[in-house]
Amino acid sequence: MCLATVYEETKKAESVLCRNITKIEVEGENIRLTDIMGAETMYRGRIVSAELSGGTVILKKAEGAA
Numbered sequence: 001m002c003l004a005t006v007y008e009e010t011k012k013a014e015s016v017l018c019r020n021i022t023k024i025e026v027e028g029e030n031i032r033l034t035d036i037m038g039a040e041t042m043y044r045g046r047i048v049s050a051e052l053s054g055g056t057v058i059l060k061k062a063e064g065a066a
Contacts, residue, residue, distance in 0.1 A: 004055045006033055009048075011056055017043065021057070024050075029062045 004021040018041050023034040031043040044065040048058040 002052065002055060003036060004050075004052075004057050006043075006057045006059060008059055008061065011058060017041065017059065024057065029065075031059060 003019075004024075005019045006017045006021055006024075007015040008017050009015055018033055018035060020036040021033050022036050023032075024047075025032040025034075026047065029044050029046065031045060031047070033041045033043060035041075043059055043061075045059050045061040048060045050057045
């Protein structure tokens with residue numbers, strides 16, 4: 001099973017949004033991240049990159065998102 005760590009803007013420890021992500025769903029600017037336990041995190045933005053072999057996803061916040 002491949003699990004991902006999701007970062008905001010840059011791959012740094014202080015930028016981790018969530019870990020052990022098994023599923024990513026995108027609807028426009030809304031991104032739903034689901035972890036191995038089924039917990040969901042909603043994020044408003046876009047995917048900048050996804051390195052699947054390394055389990056790394058980087059997101060960028062949408063303009064005007066809090």
